[in-house]
Amino acid sequence: MRGNMVDQQHSVSGRQQLLAQRALFTGPFPEAPGELYARSERGIVERQRDRVVIQPHARLSTNTFFGRFPASYWQRWTEVTQVELRVIAQGTGQISIRASDSVGDTRTVAAVTVEEARDEEVRVPARVDRFVDGGAMWLEASTGEAALTLRAARWSVPRPELVHPTAVVICTYNRADDCLRTLETLSRDDTALTMVDVIYVIDQGDDTVESRAGFPAVQHVLGSRLRYLRQPNLGGAGGFTRGLYEVTKGDHSDHAHILLMDDDILLEPDTVVRLTTFADCTTAPTIVGGQMLYLLHPDQLHAGAEATDLTTLRAGLPVKDALARSDLARKRQEVRVDAEYNAWWACLIPSEVVTAVGYPLPLFFQWDDIEYGLRARAHGYPTVTFPGAGIWHADFHWKDWDDWPRYFSLRNSLIVHALYGRSNRTDTARFLLGQLLLYITSMRYGLTATLIMAVEDFLAGPEVLHDGGVEAVAAVRKLRAEYPETTRHPAHGIPGIPSAAMPITAALPTPSRPRLVLLKRVLWQVLRKPRGTAAVSVRDSHWWHVSLFGTAVVTDPSQEGVRVRRLDPTLMRKLGMRGLRVLARLVREQPRVRRRYRAAMPELTSRQNWQRLFDTR
Secondary structure: OEEOOOOOOOOOOOOOEEEEEEOOOOOOOOOOOHHHOOEEEEOOEEEOOOEEEEOOOOEEEOOOOOOOEOHHHHHHHEOOOEEEEEEEEEEEEEEEEEEEOOOOOEEEEEEEEEEEEEEEEEEEEEEOOOOOOEOOEEEEEEOOOOOEEEEEEEEEEEOOOOOOOEEEEEEEOOOHHHHHHHHHHHHOOHHHHOOEEEEEEEEOOOOOHHHOOOHHHHHHHHHHHEEEEEOOOOHHHHHHHHHHHHHOOOOHHHOOEEEEEEOOOEEOOHHHHHHHHHHHHEOOOOEEEEEEEEOOOOOEEEEOOEEEEHHHOEEEEEOOOOOEEEEOOOOOOOEOOOEOEOOOOEEEEEHHHHHHHOOOOOOOOOOHHHHHHHHHHHOOOOEEEEEEEEEEEOOHHHOOOOOOHHHHHHHHHHHHHHHHOOOOOOHHHHHHHHHHHHHHHOOOHHHHHHHHHHHHHHHOOHHHHOOOOHHHHHHHHHHHOOOHHHOEEOOOOOOOOOHHHOOEOOOOOOOOOHHHHHHHHHHHHHOOOOEEEEEEOHHHOOHHHHOOEEEEEEEOOOOOOEEEEEOOHHHHHHHHHHHHHHHHHHHHHHHHHHHHHHHHHHHHOOHHHHHHHHHHO
């Protein structure tokens, strides 16, 4: 090997190194797009999971989602000033560390030429500097007349004084096959398992994970690491909190990191490595979240980092400069962005944070992860959504949020707004009034009733959380069953509507004066003047279009069926009056209710309250 260092003045210290991430060249399963790991920029490159053959006159790059080392985040949140790339090489070629900055301009920070290497370990150090506003590093390798084989490529950083194992917590409800697949993925990855000392599976369903034929084999491989617990359904909040509760029973130093993961994800196991090591190296306890990629479109990123607008009860908003619903084959997150919170599809919480801020609120599900992130931030514990630590999760925009979970989203967002939002009592009520009018005009009467119920239960105060949300699930399901348009039908067989009676009708552009158009649509509906029946696609299902018809057969966002919305002026007026009354109450009572929720927080988030919920269920 002949050294040809671009940045020779910085040498590797004698300090012991800690694995930060692996440079992997393909995914752990066929659904994972290979271009998210490594790609050929020239010539023929033969890729395997942990090994790559670069044929003569070819060039490999890991300037990809999983291939990049997020240097900007390491420089901002840790004291790490140097990273080392180690790789086993065979053959002849050049191995480089390339880097970008916040605007995407690239440079070479280190390079080594190897000649006729025979399974030789090559070490390439690089400084973690000049990345404050953004940028990353990645491996690049090129060949001339001869081939070059690389394997076991690893990025390592100086080992901190304290290194803690991670406890994985998976909450599952009737997704036994998905959960089992995640366990199998972990069980096959020895490197990830070296950082995990316990895996809690909190099974709240009646179609259990342990009933699957493959469960005993996974149980055998994981051995004493696996703790399988069953409990009645307390939602995501109850499932994840049971894991936090179990992990923090004893000495917190034994389980310093608690990694929460959804049951219905596809896991890149190196995410466990990346989140664990980064959390070990942060200068203060920090929540470290993984990023979500879309399951149906696995080369697309959901968002680089997320924030909320509590006034309009919205979450999942991409922060400024963050990628959102982006094609990762073409785009990179160069600018470093700061998150308000991270969803619990994959999110590591240090036990010090649990000790300081308490357990989650018993919200059943929806907004429990958001509230916890905001609460931790208020206590001085930030959240970092860590690039390259990714999982695949169901595409949100393919889900129809006109379903019973919408109740929890609305009610719980009002609770979170009461805890952390501005105290202006009219802004949120004005927003909800606008939503109410759009729902009614769109003939979504079940959704309108769901909104009303959510506001009423919020106004009932913190007592609504006494049972962890179990009674609310049954109540909202029963409520929505009273409204026919909440039922999904197969597109080929809609009761009472012949297929020939459903011409597909495209929407006009967005109105230039939406308020005037909304008033016009309301008057048309009250006077029973809409047109006949039409089929409406998801992309055209805007309120100003659907409200033109007496009957609208609207495609469900899941593309699995359709909903039939029928104009009912009597029901429209009844729900409208109920909605106006409850929003007037919200304006009057919001300050008092806000004080009640804030006063109840210590008790609601206490270990004793959760122990009561676990014992009573």
